[in-house]
Amino acid sequence: MTKDRRLTLQSEDFSAWYTEIVQVAGLADYSPVRGCMVIMPYGYAIWELMQSALDGLFKATGHQNAYFPLFLPQSALDREAEHVEGFAPQTAVVTHAGGEELEEPLVVRPTSEAIIWPVVANWIQSYRDLPVLLNQWANVVRWELRTRPFLRTTEFLWQEGHTAHATAEEAREEARRMLGVYREFMEEWMAMPVVTGEKTSSERFAGAERTFACEALMKDNKALQAGTSHDLGQNFARAFEVQYQTEEGRHEYVWNTSWGVSTRLIGGLIMTHGDDQGLSLPPRLAPYQLVIVPIWKSDEQRQSVFEKAEALRADLAGRVRVHVDDRENMTPGAKYFDWERRGVPLRMEVGPRDIEKSQVVLVSRTASAEDRKRFMGDAEALATIPKMLIDIQAGVRRTAEQRRAENSVRGLTDYGEFKARMAGPGGFVYAGWCGDERCEQKVKEDTKATIRVLPDSEFRSEEQPESCLCCGEPAEHEALWAKAY
RNA sequence: CGGGGCGUGGCUCAGUCCGGUAGAGCGCUGCGUUCGGGACGCAGAGGUCCCCGGUUCAAAUCCGGGCGCCCCGACCA
Numbered sequence: 001m002t003k004d005r006r007l008t009l010q011s012e013d014f015s016a017w018y019t020e021i022v023q024v025a026g027l028a029d030y031s032p033v034r035g036c037m038v039i040m041p042y043g044y045a046i047w048e049l050m051q052s053a054l055d056g057l058f059k060a061t062g063h064q065n066a067y068f069p070l071f072l073p074q075s076a077l078d079r080e081a082e083h084v085e086g087f088a089p090q091t092a093v094v095t096h097a098g099g100e101e102l103e104e105p106l107v108v109r110p111t112s113e114a115i116i117w118p119v120v121a122n123w124i125q126s127y128r129d130l131p132v133l134l135n136q137w138a139n140v141v142r143w144e145l146r147t148r149p150f151l152r153t154t155e156f157l158w159q160e161g162h163t164a165h166a167t168a169e170e171a172r173e174e175a176r177r178m179l180g181v182y183r184e185f186m187e188e189w190m191a192m193p194v195v196t197g198e199k200t201s202s203e204r205f206a207g208a209e210r211t212f213a214c215e216a217l218m219k220d221n222k223a224l225q226a227g228t229s230h231d232l233g234q235n236f237a238r239a240f241e242v243q244y245q246t247e248e249g250r251h252e253y254v255w256n257t258s259w260g261v262s263t264r265l266i267g268g269l270i271m272t273h274g275d276d277q278g279l280s281l282p283p284r285l286a287p288y289q290l291v292i293v294p295i296w297k298s299d300e301q302r303q304s305v306f307e308k309a310e311a312l313r314a315d316l317a318g319r320v321r322v323h324v325d326d327r328e329n330m331t332p333g334a335k336y337f338d339w340e341r342r343g344v345p346l347r348m349e350v351g352p353r354d355i356e357k358s359q360v361v362l363v364s365r366t367a368s369a370e371d372r373k374r375f376m377g378d379a380e381a382l383a384t385i386p387k388m389l390i391d392i393q394a395g396v397r398r399t400a401e402q403r404r405a406e407n408s409v410r411g412l413t414d415y416g417e418f419k420a421r422m423a424g425p426g427g428f429v430y431a432g433w434c435g436d437e438r439c440e441q442k443v444k445e446d447t448k449a450t451i452r453v454l455p456d457s458e459f460r461s462e463e464q465p466e467s468c469l470c471c472g473e474p475a476e477h478e479a480l481w482a483k484a485y
Numbered sequence: 486c487g488g489g490g491c492g493u494g495g496c497u498c499a500g501u502c503c504g505g506u507a508g509a510g511c512g513c514u515g516c517g518u519u520c521g522g523g524a525c526g527c528a529g530a531g532g533u534c535c536c537c538g539g540u541u542c543a544a545a546u547c548c549g550g551g552c553g554c555c556c557c558g559a560c561c562a
Contacts, residue, residue, distance in 0.1 A: 089561095333522035
């Protein structure tokens with residue numbers, strides 16, 4: 001019996017665990033370019049499932065996909081003051097092309113507001129042209145100093161929604177609606193509970209009036225900003241001259257939103273459900289929901305076992321993403337470990353004994369070590385597997401919700417206690433904030449924790465905090481504090 | 486961008502201090518035996534020792550300069 005080098009345990013070194021999982025599960029690889037990663041087929045399959053679900057939700061809310069260029073002129077980025085200030089330090093700039101120095105440098109998009117609105121401005125004449133509801137699936141580049149696979153890479157894949165509306169209220173509603181879409185996706189597909197709310201001004205998107213976000217709690221008790229939705233007001237409309245004519249004939253600037261989620265979500269998925277055995281995928285986002293492992297000794301057995309496996313696969317195909325592991329050079333046990341490490345939610349074993357009894361063996365990735373094998377008649381298995389996957393999906397979500405609840409604290413008022421908590425276990429802390437940026441800054445300096453969001457009402461405590469965690473002055477808001485990725 | 490660690494077959498690493506024929510385990514290929522929780526035997530393939538320069542009869546090893554990766558921090562999705 002040989003074993004690979006044991007995986008680092010989450011409790012030993014969470015970061016090491018994370019990077020090992022990414023490689024060992026076949027999600028991503030490093031590339032020759034610093035900070036840029038290669039998304040491997042298995043990792044990309046997860047992204048495709050995410051894309052497909054999100055794309056459906058975007059279209060169901062009236063959005064259309066389009067594609068805008070990778071490059072924008074430097075001057076376009078410069079037109080919105082806060083925007084350029086926020087993004088200029090992070091951009092990659094093309095100064096030479098075609099063997100010559102360019103007259104005007106081209107910026108590789110860090111986000112696309114500055115390329116989209118100058119163009120779409122021409123598509124909008126009257127109030128009848130509104131709202132404009134666009135989305136694009138694209139890559140963007142932000143020159144990050146420290147990168148980690150999926151969580152922060154120099155180039156990353158994302159979706160960015162960009163909309164224009166006739167009124168401030170409509171834009172605000174849109175920003176809120178898409179935050180809700182993100183939340184639905186994160187909870188229903190990723191089985192990752194999130195807290196929604198508004199960012200404080202210091203964490204706001206560069207150029208936005210208001211930024212809303214979904215914040216999730218990872219297994220190491222650090223927060224992950226999983227998606228953001230911005231109410232841009234008329235800042236970009238003014239910068240890029242996006243005007244329309246009202247019913248009354250007046251010319252007015254449109255009201256914009258933008259919203260995005262990225263391949264970072266894959267990092268969130270890993271750190272929400274993964275364990276010391278490896279990756280663990282919620283069925284709705286698992287490239288293979290069920291892997292069939294055939295077991296045989298003799299050639300005759302091999303033939304009959306494969307026939308049965310294929311018949312089961314064919315029956316399930318279309319209802320379940322199923323894969324038959326026909327590798328000849330691995331023992332069944334080695335395959336079990338492999339697929340567990342890669343996070344496959346459900347495994348089926350088919351061997352000679354099962355053929356005799358017209359049964360199969362089913363093993364759930366998330367079941368406890370003992371008593372995890374379920375023996376089931378063929379017909380029952382075929383009928384039950386989709387239901388089992390639904391149960392597993394619900395189970396991993398419950399587990400994640402419970403973990404978040406156990407690691408969230410409310411009603412904390414003592415700053416010393418807070419500092420101890422952030423130095424120790426971490427997690428979410430709901431506590432008062434006076435509204436002064438200086439307190440936010442001081443807390444960050446003292447503890448590295450920041451205000452993740454000012455939570456929406458449904459997440460707020462029953463007893464609203466009366467005083468600021470930091471200065472003790474009367475609290476203006478309840479804030480969600482945590483250390484973050 | 487600062488601090489620390491590390492670059493040697495696909496992977497994990499030994500060898501570097503003290504210069505002298507490039508190694509192990511895993512993986513890979515072939516054959517045989519195995520196969521219900523990480524199989525075993527035999528035979529084999531596979532390396533610009535991160536790069537450039539220097540010292541030397543001779544450099545993975547010493548010297549100079551680059552580059553890359555990982556971890557921690559500041560910046561950020």
